[in-house]
Amino acid sequence: MFFHIVLERNMQLHPRFFGRNLRENLVSKLMKDVEGTCSGRHGFVVAITGIESVGKGLIRDGTAFVTFPVKYQCVVFRPFKGEILEAVVTLVNKMGFFAEAGPVQIFVSKHLIPDDMEFQAGDMPNYTTSDGSVKIQKECEVRLKIIGTRVDATEIFCVGTIKDDFLGVINDPAAAA
Amino acid sequence: MPRHREEDDDGDEDYDGLELEEEEEEDEGGSRGGGGSRQKRGRSSFFDDYAEEDSQEEEDDEDDEDYGSRRGGKGAKRKKFSAARFVDDIADQVDDDDEEEDDGDGEDGFIVDNGTDLPDERVDRRRYHDRRGFDENDDEDVDDLERRIQERFYRPQEDYDEEATDVEQQALLPSVRDPKLWMVKCAIGREREVAVCLMQKYIDRGSDLQIRSVVALDHLKNFIYVEADKEAHVKEAIKGMRNIYANQKILLVPIREMTDVLSVESKAIDLSRDTWVRMKIGTYKGDLAKVVDVDNVRQRVTVKLIPRIDLQALASKLDGREVAKKKAFVPPPRFMNIDEARELHIRVERRRDPMTGDYFENIGGMLFKDGFMYKTVSLKSIIAQNVTPTFDELEKFNKPSESGESDFGGLSTLFANRKKGHFMKGDAVIVIKGDLKNLKGWVEKVDEETVLIRSGLKGLPDPLAVNEKELCKYFEPGNHVKVVSGTHEGATGMVVKVDQHVLILLSDTTKEHVRVFADHVVESSEVTTGVTKIGQFELHDLVLLDNLSFGVTIRLENEAFQVLKGNPDRPEVALVKLREIKCKLDRKISVQDRYKNVITVGDDARIIEGPSKGKQGPVRHIYKGVLFIYDRHHLEHAGFICAKCTSCVVVGGSRSGANRNGGDSLSRFSNFKAPAPVPPSPRRFQRGGGGMGYNARGRGRGGRGGRDDSLLGTTVKIRLGPFKGYRGPVVEVKGDSVRVELEMKIVTVDRNAISDNVAVTTPSRDTSRYSMGSETPMHPSRTPLHPYMTPMRDSGATPIHDGMRTPMRDRAWNPYTPMSPPRDNWEEGNPGSWGTSPNYQPGSPPSRAYEAPTPGSGWASTPGGSYSDAGTPRDSGSAYANAPSPYLPSTPGQPMTPSSASYLPGTPGGQPMTPGTGLDVMSPVIGGDAEAWFMPDILVEIHKAGEDSDVGVIRDVSDGTCKVSLGSSGEGDTIMALPSELEIVPPRKNDRVKIVGGQYRGSIGKLIGIDGSDGIVKIEDNLDVKILDLAILAKFVQP
Structure with a gap:
């Protein structure tokens, strides 16, 4: 789920950046630092949408670095248990497949794939129904439900299922092509 | 006097009866009011007591002199002994009612004794005693009766609490005076029948038979x-029995072993069908087996197990051929x-088992x-x-069979092995047995065997008491759990599927x-690798195995490793026990890739051919x-891929150049040679470039003295x-002091108070005032950042990271590498470059940087880490060890941008061909130590690592390698093999042999014959007969 929230961060800036473009420098550094990070509490910071305020800088003794408290608005993405997501399949193997929904990686175990789908090894490993009508392979788009998340310092890993109504492949570029 | 005597008699006798009864109940009554004499006798005299009971039986025989004589003078003696010695009393009493006792004892005892149970027998005896007591006391006066009744039925409560002590148990043991046990052979399977027959005989014949009991053990x-x-009594009793062979010897069971005959195996194993067991001995030692049938009588079980049979060997054995x-x-x-x-032409018979009706292949x-x-x-x-x-x-x-039943077999075993404190408050559980089956709840309280659970269901009492055995832990998909016991102990993971009690x-x-039992798991948010x-x-x-093959341990199991063998042709995984591992291989060696670059x-490295073509990753072992x-x-084999070095290419340059130069390899080749004379020493170049860092460094670290x-x-x-913690270049050395230029000021510190810089320097460092300035403050931040980054790069990262980062990394951190156009754009986004690089391309870094990063990219270049890297450009060498390799020979031929060219000479890594490294490259594992004794035209066995062994004939030996034609007569393909992979096939008698060593080489x-380790050889040339060591004889194959 996406949230638009305000977060705060203390930015350290090297004195060489002080000058006319200080604010720009600060913001660019903030983006570099923050975007794409993940925290267990808020999830992934997807994008900074604006700066609320930049506080007064504080010069650190001995280093000449300056610390600015920066409040910024950002879009965060955090997956929840039970959430329905659309994701792109990135890897298929005999244990299931991995899919990505933005920065979140989701694993769908073969136990959580409908029983009628069988793993087909080969050049393009995939899961296919017995009649061949549905095929899950790399680059497929699938809709899945998250059944569990594990939050680490640097990533969120989810386990999903497509063994439910209205879940499964929603678009297969390979098939369309 | 007669009257008195009678009374006395009665009393004593009664006493006796009670005593026995008491003893049999095994709750002893010192406290019981049985009179002073009894008290005195205490436990120790129990023996007598018991003996006396036996002796009264002995008495029946009427040929016991001892008693006979005593009987004669009983009147006088009796007074004397009555209190202390019970035996006499009994002797008397036996006299009195000899007949009756015979009957009683005989019959009752006999019947019950057949049941093999000692306790029963005792009970029976008691019955007999009781009855006798009453018979005897018909004409007793009321007081006496009352007293006896009191004694008999009144028991102080505490008596019950006492357990028979060891001493008492000892007292019950048979003695010399007890009847003996005789072992009589009978027809197999007729044991019970014989026993029953004897009982019947006893009933019919009555006291004629002078045996006490018959026991048939299952x-x-x-x-x-x-x-x-x-023995005569036994013989008499068994005379004419159909199932007892009359001429069989009757064996006496020694007194000591008598108890063993009737004692019940205390730790009787409750073996039932479908129980899991393990084999203790033989080929199947340690193997799991499932009980199919239990024969308690014969103490044998039929188990089903997965055969370990070498069909080849079996075939040859059945053919009558010799099995090697x-x-x-x-x-x-x-x-x-x-x-x-x-x-394989093994005779397979299909037979029907008469008992079960199943068909078996025999x-x-x-x-x-x-x-x-x-x-x-055998059960044992x-x-x-x-x-x-x-x-x-x-x-x-x-x-x-694809049946799920066996899980249940396993489960029952599991439950038996549950640890204490298995359930804890708050655990989610499910009822697996009984009426409430499938009820889910949470543990509220654990009370030894019973667990109180809260189900939250209406109409059910809350909390609900359930036996522990009926509960199983319950998990739902998505739970994050930790395995606490079993093979996977320590592992953590997320529940993907719940299949009954298996997660x-x-x-x-x-x-x-990972499949585990729900019982072995607890919920946990911890993330661990397991053991x-x-x-x-x-x-x-990387481990060396017994058979000289090698591999990487990729998984741990109970006392065993799964090893991915070093077989580049196909992934081969073996389960290796700890003892089969010879040693760990931890050698720092390097090899050359397909284009002769050092790996x-x-x-x-990227694999460019073979089954794993296209895979790429850091080399972990060579x-x-x-x-x-x-x-x-x-995802297979824990991410490890095995490949030949010649089918790989180094990606992004070798560490041995970029990174090791300063650290490892420099010091390494300084080990080989004095640092000074290395002519194309990297620092020499450096000097020209204005960087004195290397020069000094080389001395400081590698250079001695x-x-x-x-x-x-x-x-x-x-x-x-x-x-x-501060860092800086040394500007002056004076005695014990050095002057170090910190960011802004130059300070004086004690010489001992500094440590050499560990990091590799980039040339830009010295020239850039800025970078120096920023170095120092950066350090503190660097330390915490590193752990942060390492997982990102190495293992922590999920594919998504790499997906975005891998290309990034090349671009971002190889700013100088002449690359495709996009790279230039990226350079701006690269913190390393905009931070410090002095030769930075014109253009305002900040603004470019600003536009460069997409969210993904910003993230990809390691958040947080990036900036500090910028400040410490020289660290990038070590931190991203393999990534930056602009200077490396691995990208020969590629056009260099001016900037990179200017650095080229300065980079020590640019000299992969320095003598030192050259030596290194060659450090061969498999030396050229060709064993001299391999000769052409002999039969050898080839053990190539990771392959099955094969036989072949050596065709040629040169330069330490042998040309071997496969096949026992050399008709197959010809391959090259190293002597270390070859083994001479020992010749057999009458084989033609070639002498590969000694003077007859x-x-x-x-x-013509084999004598121990010597072979008797008739040399063809001169027909001499020589005795030679078998080791230097090889089977000769005519070319």
């Missing part, structure tokens, strides 16, 4: 026990394939069904307790499915020209004092 075939005083004995070779467990057996006396072997073994040869089958084993068992987890580390170490071996170590451990590459995307000024220009870190002869 577990003892072919024998019954008869209790009697004399391979010692200590245990065939791997494999399901029997009958068709395969038939192909091969050489072994029974098979559904691929399993059915084996009847199996372990039934604490058997916890692992999942792999269970799975194997399930394979052919399927997705392991956090391996991203593999990663057994003994000295860790996960992902060392840690370099990124051995015998085989690389073990770790590819995160590769460096001059004082060797420190000059070195970037050092201050270890002690107020400037601890090269001669051909005929082995």
Whole structure:
């Protein structure tokens, strides 16, 4: 789920950046630092949408670095248990497949794939129904439900299922092509 | 007096009866008011007591002199002994009612004794005593009766609490005066029948038979026990019995062993069908087996197990051919394939088991069904307790039949082995047995065996008390759990599927499915790798195995490792027990890739041919020209891929150049040679470039006995004092002091208080004032950042990271590498470049940087880490060891941008061909030590690592390699093999042999005999007969 929230961060800036473009420098550094990070509490910071305020800088003794408290608005993405997501399949193997929904990686175990789908090894490993009508392979788009998340310092890993109504492949570029 | 005597008599006798009764109940009454004399007798005289009971029986025989004589003078003696010695009393009493006792004892005892149970027998005796007591006392006066009744039925409460002590038990043991046990042989399977017959005979014949009891034991075939005083009595009793062979010897059971005959095996193993057991001995030692049938009588069980049969060997054995004995070779467990057996012309009979009606395939006396072997073994040869089958084993068992039942067998065993405190408050549980089956709830309280659970269901009492055995832990998909026992102990993962009591987890580390019992798991948010170490071996170590093959440990199991063998042709995984691992291989070696670039451990390599083509990752181990590459995307074998070095290319340059130059390799080749004379020493170039860092560094670190000024220009870190942790270049060395230029000021510190810089310097460092300035403050931040980054790069990152980062990294951190156009754009986004690089391309870094990063990219370049890297450009070398390699020869031929060219000379890494490294490259594992004794035209066995052994004929030996034609007569393909991979096939008698050693080397002869380790050879040339060591004889194959 996406949230638009305000977060705060203390930015350290090297004195060489002080000058006319200080604010720009600060913001660019903030983006570099923050975007794409993940925290267990808020999830992934997807994008900074604006700066609320930049506080007064504080010069650190001995280093000449300056610390600015920066409040910024950002879009965060955090997956929840039970959430329905659309994701792109990135890897298929005999244990299931991995899919990505933005920065979140989701694993769908073969136990959580409908029983009628069988793993087909080969050049393009995939899961296919017995009649061949549905095929899950790399680059497929699938809709899945998250059944569990594990939050680490640097990533969120989810386990999903497509063994439910209205879940499964929603678009297969390979098939369309 | 007579009256008195009578009374006395009565009293005593009664007493006796009670005493016996009491003793039999095994709750003793010192406290009971039985009179002073009794008190005095105490426990110790119990023996007498018991003996007396026996002696009264002995009395029956009426040929016991002892008693006979005593009987004569009983009147006088009696007074004297009555209190102290019970025996006399009894003797009297026996006299009185000899007849009756005979009857009673005989009948009752006999019947019950057949039941093999001692306690029963006792009860019976008591009954007899009781009855006798009443018979006797018909005409007793009321007081007496009352007293006796009191005594008999009144028991102080506390008596019940007492348990028979050891001493009492001792007292019950049989003695010399007791009747003996005789072992009588009878027809097999007729033991019970014989016993019953004897009982009937006793009933019919009455006192004629002077035996006491007959015991038929279930577990003892072919024998019954008869209790009697004399062998003659036994003989008399068994005379004419159909199932007893009259001429059989009757054996006396020694007194000591008498108790063993009737004692019940206390730890009787409750073996039932479908229990899991393990074999204790033989080929199947340690193997899991399932009980199919239990024969308690014969103490044998029929188990079903996965056969370990070498069909080849079996075939040759059945053919009557000689089987080469391979010692200590245990065939791997494999399901029997009958068709395969038939192909090998093994006679397979299909027979019906008369008992069960099932059909079994019979091969050489072994029974098979559904691929399993059915084996009847002694109870003693199996372990039934604490058997916890692992999942792999269970799975194997399930394979052919595909039935889920066996899980239950396993489960029952599991429950028995549950630890204490298995359930904890708050655990989610499910009821698995009884009326409430499938009820879910949460543990509220654990009270020994019973667990109070809260179900939250309406209409059910809350909390609900349930027996622990009826509960099983319950998990839902998505739970994050930790395995607390079993093979996978320590692993964590997310529950993917719940299949009854079996959970399927997705392991956090391996991203593999792990099957565990719900019982073995607790909920936990912890993320661990599980056990990663057994003994000295860790996960992902390169190990040398017994058979000289090698591999990387990729998984840990119970006391065993799964090893990915060093076989580049196909992934081969072996389960290796700890003892089969010879040693850990931890050699720093390097090899050359396809384009002769040096690959060392840690370099990124891409596989460009073979089955794993296209895979890429850091090289973790190198051995015998085989690389073990770790590819995160590769989910099998823990990410390890095995490849030949010649089918790989180094990606992004070798560490040995970029990174090692300063650190490892420099110091390494300084080990070989003095640092000074290395002519194209990297620092020489550096000097010209204006960087004195290297020069000084080389001396400071690798160089021994460096001059004082060797420190000059070195970037050092201050270890002690107020400037601890600061870094800077040394500007002056004076005696014990050095002057270090910190960011802004130059300070004086003690010489001992500095440490050499560990980091590699980039040339830009010295020239950039800025970077120096920023260095120092950056350091503190660097330390915490590193752990942060390492996981990102190495293992922590999920594919998504790499997906975005891998290309990034090349671009971002190889700013100088001449690359495709996009790279230039990226350079701006690269913190390293906009931070410090002095030769930075014109353009305002900030603004470019601003536009460059997409969210993904910003993230990809390691958040947080990026900036600090910018400040410490020289660190990038070590931190991203393999990434930056602009200077590396690995990209020869590629056009260089001006900037990179200017750096080229300055980079020590640019000299991969320095003598030092050259030596290194060659450090061969497999030296050219060709064993001299290999000669052409001999039959050898080839053991190529990771392949099955094969025989072949050496065709040519040159330069330490042998040209070998495969096949026993050399008709197959010709391959090259190293002597270390070859083994001479020992010749047999009458073979033509070639002498490969000693003074007759090269001669051909005929082995006419073998004597121990010597062979008797008739040399063909001169027909001499020589006795030679077998080791220097090889089977000769005519070319």
